[in-house]
Amino acid sequence: MRVFAALDPRLPLSQVRAVARRMEALGFDGIHIPETIHDSFAVALLAAEHTSRITLRTAITLAFVRSPTVVAYGAWDLAAFSGGRFELGLGTQIKQNIEGRYGMPWSEPVARMGEYLEAVRELFAAFTSGGPVRYEGEHYRLTRMQPYFNPGPGTAVAPPVLLGAVNPGMCALAGRLADGVITHSTNSDPDYLRDVVRPALEKGAAAASRPTPGIIAAAPVATGANAESVGKERERMRRLLAFLYSTPSYKSTLVRLGLPELFDQLREMTQANQWDRLHTVMSEDVLDALLICGDYAALPDLLHERYDGLVEGVVLSAPADDGADDRLRLAIEDLRSR
Numbered sequence: 001m002r003v004f005a006a007l008d009p010r011l012p013l014s015q016v017r018a019v020a021r022r023m024e025a026l027g028f029d030g031i032h033i034p035e036t037i038h039d040s041f042a043v044a045l046l047a048a049e050h051t052s053r054i055t056l057r058t059a060i061t062l063a064f065v066r067s068p069t070v071v072a073y074g075a076w077d078l079a080a081f082s083g084g085r086f087e088l089g090l091g092t093q094i095k096q097n098i099e100g101r102y103g104m105p106w107s108e109p110v111a112r113m114g115e116y117l118e119a120v121r122e123l124f125a126a127f128t129s130g131g132p133v134r135y136e137g138e139h140y141r142l143t144r145m146q147p148y149f150n151p152g153p154g155t156a157v158a159p160p161v162l163l164g165a166v167n168p169g170m171c172a173l174a175g176r177l178a179d180g181v182i183t184h185s186t187n188s189d190p191d192y193l194r195d196v197v198r199p200a201l202e203k204g205a206a207a208a209s210r211p212t213p214g215i216i217a218a219a220p221v222a223t224g225a226n227a228e229s230v231g232k233e234r235e236r237m238r239r240l241l242a243f244l245y246s247t248p249s250y251k252s253t254l255v256r257l258g259l260p261e262l263f264d265q266l267r268e269m270t271q272a273n274q275w276d277r278l279h280t281v282m283s284e285d286v287l288d289a290l291l292i293c294g295d296y297a298a299l300p301d302l303l304h305e306r307y308d309g310l311v312e313g314v315v316l317s318a319p320a321d322d323g324a325d326d327r328l329r330l331a332i333e334d335l336r337s338r
Helices: 013-026 040-049 068-081 095-101 109-129 168-177 190-207 227-244 248-256 260-271 275-281 284-290 299-307 325-337
Strands: 002-006 030-033 055-058 086-091 161-165 180-183 214-218 313-317
Touching (some): 002 214, 002 325, 013 325, 030 040, 040 055, 040 068, 086 109, 109 168, 161 168, 168 180, 168 190, 190 214, 190 248, 190 299, 227 275, 227 284, 248 260, 260 275
Parallel strands (some): 002 030, 002 313, 161 180, 180 214
16 A cells, blocks of 8 residues: 655645655655645645655646646646656636635536546647647637647656546546546545445546556544644644535535534534634544544554555655654555555
8 A cells, every 4th residue: 555645735835845855754655735825836846856756746736727738837847857756636626716716717527627637638748749739628729839838758758647536427537537536535434435436436447448547545544653642633633624524515425424414513604704613513423433543553554444455545644743753654664565
């Protein structure tokens, strides 16, 4: 099982170098780079400059706020600069954020993302050959790539493209067009992966007559060197999960777990702009149902019990330095070796 570290979305750019080096030294296979308050490509560039082995994957770069050409140029540059260690993870975000936070238009996401992936692939093909590009769809039309603007063959190898997906339609699209799927921390429980994500991936892959891509699961985990560290991380995750589950797109998970009233409570609080109080409705029983908790020694067994045979890799929040890196390194080595 491959193991990835997700950077803190609010990590200051001045700290990216040190954190990326530490994640590489701990033995992680790769780093997941989110996009919330920082540009994911800027963070990936800093991490690439200060590491030498580890895979660098955006998880996820927001597609619908950028043209496919802008994304293709950035991904191509990062692939070249990192020596082939960069992987492009794309996602849609939700309608409210695309329209209200970014001021960009929204449309049916699955069909649009399908065109987006196809367009990026066409651009990579043009960069690889040094030739022209032609892609015409309902949402995107690319017909112009003069040699002056083409980075040209030999400058990089096209990076893998993964898709962030929650619902069956997007998972099926990943099966048809992507090199892998990155699940959200709200839909990474084993039952959902087994009953929804895997069948949708297989359906999409079969339609395209291609192998089924792997699943990278963003496991909701609270871990640390000891009970105190685990407890602190549990409280951080209480706040994060409360925010995430206030989003309508993730309500289905709570319904499946028999917690539909929790979404109603969270939604009512967000509509009243009570963002700082969301965590107060996340009881200990609810948190136990949503979160994997255990110290470094217990972590390999906890994750393998849930994910063995289901996923290609798991994603953990980049752990804070609690003075027990030797124990964390052993846990990561154990996870990777099974």
